[in-house]
């Protein structure tokens with residue numbers, strides 16, 4: 195699982211932001227050791243094959259994800275992009291990215307609702323190691339944006355584009371450019387990166403249905419895969435996803451319950467740039483073969 199990509203023209207300010215050259219090296223390595231399959235094919239064979247298989251996914255659908263396309267094509271690696279559709283709310287930026295940019299602008303420490311977050315190793319954390327994005331996860335969308343707006347006002351000058359132009363999510367043209375590649379499948383990541391397990395049924399159904407319908411209208415193809423934002427799901431939301439027509443669900447850490455009939459669900463391993471690649475590979479191999 196990957197998120198943001200960066201081509202070196204702007205500073206990297208997130209742990210989930212990979213340089214595109216690192217992506218090339220990592221996919222090149224993975225391709226040597228795994229058969230990299232489209233996600234749907236991976237689901238079909240994962241329990242029946244003895245050969246090492248894997249599927250590559252990108253979450254969030256930011257414009258910078260387009261940087262991966264030449265890499266995928268040069269290595270002939272298939273991938274699924276889980277795209278958020280914040281335009282359905284009149285927004286173009288996801289709140290976790292807006293928060294990271296706002297914190298970056300705010301300097302060495304920020305105060306969120308009376309809790310102090312200090313920058314350590316380039317990342318803001320409170321005294322128990324919690325990052326701001328986790329801290330404000332349970333606020334309403336309106337409360338979150340108010341807080342982020344407050345953080346981003348009156349901060350030090352910055353040479354990058356205004357905070358709310360950084361990390362924009364792809365529009366129809368971007369998604370169509372991806373979907374035009376035979377290596378790419380488009381899946382949904384919801385509308386506004388909400389934790390579905392915390393929403394009532396009506397809100398969950400809106401996230402599932404409206405994002406699916408918009409992405410299908412953009413691409414002309416059925417959207418059958420869904421990745422839960424922040425890996426947040428439960429049996430209720432998995433059932434609702436199935437009822438909305440999703441067949442392949444992706445989480446981060448699988449929860450201990452029986453997967454509803456008619457759908458496939460998996461956890462995923464995320465690659466981040468705060469750890470050396472070798473260390474991440476060790477962790478990845480432990481993840482896919484815990485008893486080895």
Ligand SMILES: [Zn+2]
Pocket residue numbers: 253254383387423424
């Ligand atoms: Zn996400």
